Amino acid sequence: MTQPVRHFLDLWRLERGDLRAILDDARARKAARAGWPKGMADADRPADGRTLAMIFEKHSTRTRFSFDAAMRQLGGSTIISNAGDMQIGRGEPIEDTARVLSRMVDAVMIRANVHEDVERFALSSAVPVINGLTDRSHPCQIMADLLTFEEHRGSVEGRTFAWVGDGNNVCASLIHAAPKLGFRLNIASPAIYHPDLLDLARAAEQQGQIMTTEDPREAVRGADCVITDTWVSMGDTDHDERLDTLEPYQVDEVLMDEAHADALFMHCLPAHRGEEVSDAVIDGPQSVIFDEAENRLHAQKSILAWCFGKIG
Numbered sequence: 515m516t517q518p519v520r521h522f523l524d525l526w527r528l529e530r531g532d533l534r535a536i537l538d539d540a541r542a543r544k545a546a547r548a549g550w551p552k553g554m555a556d557a558d559r560p561a562d563g564r565t566l567a568m569i570f571e572k573h574s575t576r577t578r579f580s581f582d583a584a585m586r587q588l589g590g591s592t593i594i595s596n597a598g599d600m601q602i603g604r605g606e607p608i609e610d611t612a613r614v615l616s617r618m619v620d621a622v623m624i625r626a627n628v629h630e631d632v633e634r635f636a637l638s639s640a641v642p643v644i645n646g647l648t649d650r651s652h653p654c655q656i657m658a659d660l661l662t663f664e665e666h667r668g669s670v671e672g673r674t675f676a677w678v679g680d681g682n683n684v685c686a687s688l689i690h691a692a693p694k695l696g697f698r699l700n701i702a703s704p705a706i707y708h709p710d711l712l713d714l715a716r717a718a719e720q721q722g723q724i725m726t727t728e729d730p731r732e733a734v735r736g737a738d739c740v741i742t743d744t745w746v747s748m749g750d751t752d753h754d755e756r757l758d759t760l761e762p763y764q765v766d767e768v769l770m771d772e773a774h775a776d777a778l779f780m781h782c783l784p785a786h787r788g789e790e791v792s793d794a795v796i797d798g799p800q801s802v803i804f805d806e807a808e809n810r811l812h813a814q815k816s817i818l819a820w821c822f823g824k825i826g
């Protein structure tokens with residue numbers, strides 16, 4: 515019997531055991547190549563002979579470079595294109611694009627404006643499809659964040675994460691992960707930029723321990739990790755209104771003092787110092803933002819290995 519194609523679209527769709535296997539593989543794989551040149555392939559070359567296509571409808575630095583480096587370290591290769599250079603940019607159906615690329619590559623990573631487009635792509639794809647960020651979620655980022663937390667502080671299970679600011683796509687993937695991996699999540703956002711209610715309802719069904727509030731101090735109190743993100747995501751048009759409304763949600767040293775004394779600070783980057791986070795916090799001793807950025811590479815190698823059926 516043929517196995518179903520392993521798409522990596524959203525964390526709420528995945529089994530807890532698969533998420534655990536990805537995080538554990540990432541940690542082991544990173545340790546096994548400590549000090550090696552970055553272009554050298556891992557000893558087991560789990561993507562040997564495989565090609566990943568990457569399609570970008572939005573800007574990217576970390577996702578673009580980390581997936582490319584990831585495939586090289588796994589022994590595979592990549593083909594990268596901006597969507598605007600492809601025929602989908604001129605209206606070719608996304609389903610036809612998926613069927614064509616399925617004949618040419620072994621997996622596809624897409625960064626898309628509209629989440630449903632990634633889901634439609636996956637429905638027509640014969641090879642694994644990975645969500646590299648949409649308007650609704652950013653699962654690869656949260657896998658890197660969880661890997662980073664566990665490197666510094668041990669298992670996320672039973673720990674408390676606080677999200678402060680816009681209840682956006684990155685926040686959504688954190689909500690998706692919380693019930694799967696057993697951490698508590700406190701979210702502080704103004705009502706107008708509240709996290710998605712469907713995400714919260716689904717997490718509640720999965721026994722997620724998630725608290726929402728408009729008060730950042732309440733969310734951060736006693737947290738083991740404080741996370742924020744830009745107040746204006748790619749595609750947002752209400753720039754000035756967002757900056758005004760979200761101003762009380764800046765993560766600064768006073769707010770960090772409410773968290774656990776050894777709390778970590780995370781941000782997926784790119785950051786806007788002086789807006790969602792103060793310079794003192796993002797460049798201070800609790801910040802692990804560059805470990806987080808590096809761990810995009812390590813987490814995604816294991817996401818790819820999972821998609822190729824090598825783990826989990």
Ligand code: CP
Pocket residue numbers: 573574575576577578647655782783784
């Ligand atoms: N964090 C993140 O996804 O960064 P890029 O937009 O640079 O890919």
Ligand code: NVA
Pocket residue numbers: 647648682683684743744746747748782783784
């Ligand atoms: N929320 C941000 C994340 C960027 C990595 C955005 O969607 O633009």
